[in-house]
Amino acid sequence: MVQDELLKREQADIQTIHEFLPNEYHRTIIAPASCMIVGAEHKTPYKVILKKGTITVNRGTEVFTLTAPAEFDVPVGEQRLGYSHDEVIWTDVYENPDNCTNIDILEERLYIIPECGMYDWRKRNGLLHQGEQKWLES
Numbered sequence: 001m002v003q004d005e006l007l008k009r010e011q012a013d014i015q016t017i018h019e020f021l022p023n024e025y026h027r028t029i030i031a032p033a034s035c036m037i038v039g040a041e042h043k044t045p046y047k048v049i050l051k052k053g054t055i056t057v058n059r060g061t062e063v064f065t066l067t068a069p070a071e072f073d074v075p076v077g078e079q080r081l082g083y084s085h086d087e088v089i090w091t092d093v094y095e096n097p098d099n100c101t102n103i104d105i106l107e108e109r110l111y112i113i114p115e116c117g118m119y120d121w122r123k124r125n126g127l128l129h130q131g132e133q134k135w136l137e138s
Helices: 002-007 103-110 119-124 130-137
Strands: 015-021 024-031 035-038 046-052 054-059 062-067 070-074 081-084 088-095
Touching: 024 035, 054 088
Parallel strands: none
Antiparallel strands: 015 024, 024 088, 035 081, 046 070, 046 088, 054 062, 054 081
């Protein structure tokens, strides 16, 4: 699996920003240039807003190169694999009808969490793999 192979390599320090608006949760990542990004499979539909940069990414079974600004809707069950050509700012917008602000609860609701866990969760809990930690320390 691509994700398993990528976890064996040094990891980019992708910044995650969590924003809470009335009835919405926005999860923004800021990824450096030349970065492979593997997202989790989603349990709910959502909207993507590409705010900055150029990224080659799958949408279903097709591959597209997108340049900001761009927006698109994503159905349940999709998982992304992307390559950032330059710094990318990417926001996923989710419905959040109960205005939950607990990230662990939101991740459980929104994603099929891979066995290795979500990158942001591993980072928050001090559980980064050796390759991930090596990148952050350099």
